[in-house]
Amino acid sequence: MSVLQIDALNKSYGTLRALRDLSFDVRSGEIFGFVGSNGAGKTTAMRIILGVLAADSGQVRWNGTELDLEVRRTVGYMPEERGLYPRMKVGEQLRFLAGLHGMNPVEARASVERWTDRLGVGARRGDHVQKLSLGNQQRVQLAAALVHNPAVLVLDEPFSGLDPVAVDVMSAVLRERTDDGVPVIFSSHQLDLVERLCDRVGIISSGQMVAVGTIDELCVTDRPRWALDVQAPPTAVSTWLGTVPGVTASPMPGRPGAFLVVGEPDGPPGVGQQLLRGALDLGAVREFSPIRPSLMDLFRDVVSADDAATAAAAGKVTR
């Protein structure tokens, strides 16, 4: 099985350490979501993978061998800062890029037609890129990353600036590519999309990978949470919840009468069933559902923990 291995990358810009021993794997047929706050090091990592930037130390390997220029030609790359020749026609430009990636003119022509049609810019092949709207330029940029049938896809913020239809097309395209065994890495700030689309997610913070795994793995929590809405006076419900052992409850913001119930870590087993039974005794239960933390919550936790650490570190320095 093909694996793209990112092994202990380090990169500094002057005194700023952009990456610290960054390591992760992306397997073939997998969509890997790369999330992190601004300046966390996502773009730097992707540029190093593509060889556009040189790492201070560490290695990027494809199937066990270091990724060299020959292999890099088979990677599809969409940089964060979009780039195409503004005064060149869409079709001509894509054929040129396909050629640079080693496609012969006949293949290139067919592939350009296929991808521009697929991404909804087939009618604009004869126009200069600068005449297209920003959204359509974005689609052309995607076509540029896909046109040479890449063996690996590295996409920096591929969804930013796309309309919902284009997001759907793009998602379908990514899924198709992974079905063909292509590993896909993409970064995004649209966490709902990442959660929906990715097989695995890596959260990067200050140049370090702080969490890697499937959404399920990452979202496992030792504090179960439920949403509870009972047809009974809120005061009665609140009083009753106070008597249930091993949970704490608070009113759900924005939903009068509903409560957010949080179980304690290592609480007694079967707390959920016990809660439901008690609630039914009180009145008709309108809602009782476990709440799984979203990637958003997870991300917030990581980033706030990181901010706290940074603030603490800064505090130490100033004092």
Next chain:
Amino acid sequence: MRTGPVWMIARREIKTRMLTKANIISMAVMLAVIVIGAFVGNYFLDRDAAAPERSVALEQSVSALQPHLELAAEQQKIELRVSTMTADDATAALVSAGDDAIDAFLSGDPASPKMLVAEQPDADVLALVGAAVRSYVITDQISALGGDPGAFEEMMAAAAPTVEALQPASQSGYEGPAYGISMVMISLLLGALISSGSIIAMGVVEEKTSRVVEILLATIKPTQLLAGKVLGIGAYGLFQIVVLAGALAGALAALGLTADIEVNIGASLALLIVWFLLGYALFALLFGGFAALVSRQEEIGSVTTPLMFLLFVPYYTTLFVVPGDPDSTVVRVLSQIPFFAPFMMPARDAFGAVAGWELALSMGIALLTIPLLVWVAARVYQRGVLHTGGRMKLAEALKG
């Protein structure tokens, strides 16, 4: 290094430069200016060169002057028509404006004829008539003394000193075809080098500004990108100079102007192309490498200004120093320096003041400089091309 990508980059450059509407129009305009300029110049040259034909009429009594007039006209290189008519016809012909108009009418005694003119005597005609009359009188006197006028004339013609110089003077000065040709050639060269240098600088910055460079560099090496760019734009520049200089040479040849010029235009043109290629390699690499230091079109000036100096100083030095003394020590030394050679050598060659070994040596030095510049340019380019934001310092780019 794979040559495929270099060729693809070069082809893209040629295509996007050559086939734009703006370029086709500007080339057509320049061609038109050259051809029209040659024709207009030729028209004025023609008016200067072709002196009008003079016409003198003789009365029967002075017809003995005719051979002397014709001989004098031949010696003074003046076109002269001599006819015989009566005084009445002559009065009419003197004031006529048509083809039968005459400049003067001679009558009376051939030894001291009366010269009738319309208003003012033409200086050339007066001189001719004076010479003819003197010649007539001398011939007459020699015959009267029993001598042979033919032998006398031959002796007179041979009575001139033969000049012999120890050193042949070199052709020089600020006029003449050599000066004209050398100035046109180095100006063409300067124009071609500036325009292709600027195109390279703008192309490099365009790729940086539009960020397309990041996609390109994920596929090819920076050196391949720079090499392709320099080759493509160089081919375009060469095409330009060949077309424009060819049009100039063609127009001159078509007008028959080349016959009077002692400089071999074909050889000069070939030499110009060689020097364009060498000069282009020297300057283009620097333009490409240095342009990578900045990120916006507005900042190009700050990196190309020093390079413009590097172009203009040799150009003006050539313009002002070479014609005065194309063989002086200063000129000979300067013309071996790579950045001066492309301007000085073609100019000196047009004056015929360059030895074969000098030409070969300067070309050799230029060729040896190119790899050094490739190294410097590639290094600066590689480091600068992904640097965004402000201007990168040259020292920073070289140090790495």
